[in-house]
Amino acid sequence: MTTTTQTAVKSNTNLVSIAFVAFMGLSALFIAGFASSATLHDTAHDMRHAIGFACH
Amino acid sequence: MLKNLVYSALFAGLAAGVIVAALTILLLVPLLLEAELYETGRLVHFGNVTAVTPDIEVEHDWARNGMTALFAATIYIGFAFVMVAAMAFAQEKGVRVTTRSGIFWGLAGFAAFQLAPAAGMAPELPGMIAAEITARQTWLVGTIAATAAGILAVVFGKNWIHWGVGLAVLAAPHIIGAPHPEVFGGTVPPELAAEFAGRSLAVGAVGWIAAGVLSAYFWLLENR
Numbered sequence: 001m002t003t004t005t006q007t008a009v010k011s012n013t014n015l016v017s018i019a020f021v022a023f024m025g026l027s028a029l030f031i032a033g034f035a036s037s038a039t040l041h042d043t044a045h046d047m048r049h050a051i052g053f054a055c056h
Numbered sequence: 057m058l059k060n061l062v063y064s065a066l067f068a069g070l071a072a073g074v075i076v077a078a079l080t081i082l083l084l085v086p087l088l089l090e091a092e093l094y095e096t097g098r099l100v101h102f103g104n105v106t107a108v109t110p111d112i113e114v115e116h117d118w119a120r121n122g123m124t125a126l127f128a129a130t131i132y133i134g135f136a137f138v139m140v141a142a143m144a145f146a147q148e149k150g151v152r153v154t155t156r157s158g159i160f161w162g163l164a165g166f167a168a169f170q171l172a173p174a175a176g177m178a179p180e181l182p183g184m185i186a187a188e189i190t191a192r193q194t195w196l197v198g199t200i201a202a203t204a205a206g207i208l209a210v211v212f213g214k215n216w217i218h219w220g221v222g223l224a225v226l227a228a229p230h231i232i233g234a235p236h237p238e239v240f241g242g243t244v245p246p247e248l249a250a251e252f253a254g255r256s257l258a259v260g261a262v263g264w265i266a267a268g269v270l271s272a273y274f275w276l277l278e279n280r
Contacts, residue, residue: 018148021140026134027134028130028131028133029134032131032134043127044127046124046127047127048127049256050124054186054193
């Protein structure tokens with residue numbers, strides 16, 4: 001009983017960590033690839049073109 | 057778990073980012089710089105008149121290349137975070153992840169983030185005519201999400217319903233269609249634009265395979 005509960009709790013913690021890491025990755029991609037700030041656009045310009053993300 | 061995820065994604069993304077930064081600066085930036093000469097009007101070409109191919113030596117701006125390298129690392133760290141998260145989730149569901157299977161994870165990422173979007177909107181040079189930015193970004197995000205979901209359903213599906221839904225989701229963005237400009241009239245020669253589109257997909261494929269293999273390698277290493 002205790003073992004089952006511990007396994008379930010561990011698995012949930014793992015899923016939360018996985019979701020958090022995926023969210024961090026997508027946030028970085030949003031900022032580098034999409035955000036419309038002029039500074040970000042100018043500095044990320046060549047990489048946005050390089051990966052085929054819409055730029056201007 | 058969280059520490060292992062973050063470290064393996066950071067190392068994998070950084071290493072793949074260095075490879076992509078080098079390839080981008082070597083193969084793609086010269087074409088971007090040349091396209092800007094047409095965008096600003098310093099060079100012109102005419103569709104109906106055979107123009108002599110100008111013998112241009114574009115000069116690298118190393119401060120600008122530094123920013124490109126920085127964003128190559130940022131973007132690939134982002135890719136690696138998503139990839140490692142997907143690998144860890146697959147493992148939780150009983151899928152075995154190996155460094156070798158990282159090649160296929162990388163190819164799947166390439167298909168979702170670059171190949172499928174390019175099928176609707178080819179990678180662009182500066183000075184090309186395109187549809188309105190918000191419409192393009194919306195289609196791009198939708199296509200990435202649909203392609204990733206579709207690939208997961210096809211690869212990990214267990215019956216014809218999963219596979220059928222997966223294929224439908226993969227096709228949906230292309231049936232809807234990408235936003236295209238209403239008029240043509242870009243300043244960049246089509247030869248240059250085609251060369252850029254081909255090269256950018258090739259660099260993307262190399263970068264993504266590297267990101268897949270390195271993500272699997274560091275993820276397995278951190279969990280040893």
